[in-house]
Amino acid sequence: MNNQPSVTVILAYRPRLFRELLHHALKTESPTIRVIEAADGVPSAALVSEASWLVVDEESAATITRLAATNPHMGILSLENRGSRARLIVPILPGLDQSLLDVPTLAGLINLLSHPVTEPEHQG
Secondary structure, three states: OOOOOOEEEEEEEHHHHHHHHHHHHHHOOOOOOEEEEEOOOOOOHHHHHHHOOEEEEEEHHHHOHHHHOOOOOEEEEHHHHHOOOEEEOOOOOOOOOOOOOOOOOHHHHHHHHHHHHHHOOOOE
């Protein structure tokens, strides 16, 4: 039994084929990742409020980064060239293996996306 909390990842990546392949791979390889596709490339505010990660294509990255200011709990990862390179837009995570960003592997992406950007706050 896995006690790790579920992490919601929104895939707003274009082209559709790569987005669907990434969706299948994430669902298959990590039971802790809940994957949601944003087919039009712009997820709704309600969807973003519950997401831990947003994965976008490089072309959409410039317009989507405004979400970072209003959603500090969410990480944004930009993939380019059909996944041949990745760029972590936010946050800058201490101790992150930068080689993951230069030549991302599926295992490396799954490892990164399996963890929330911020830990849930405990109220006491």
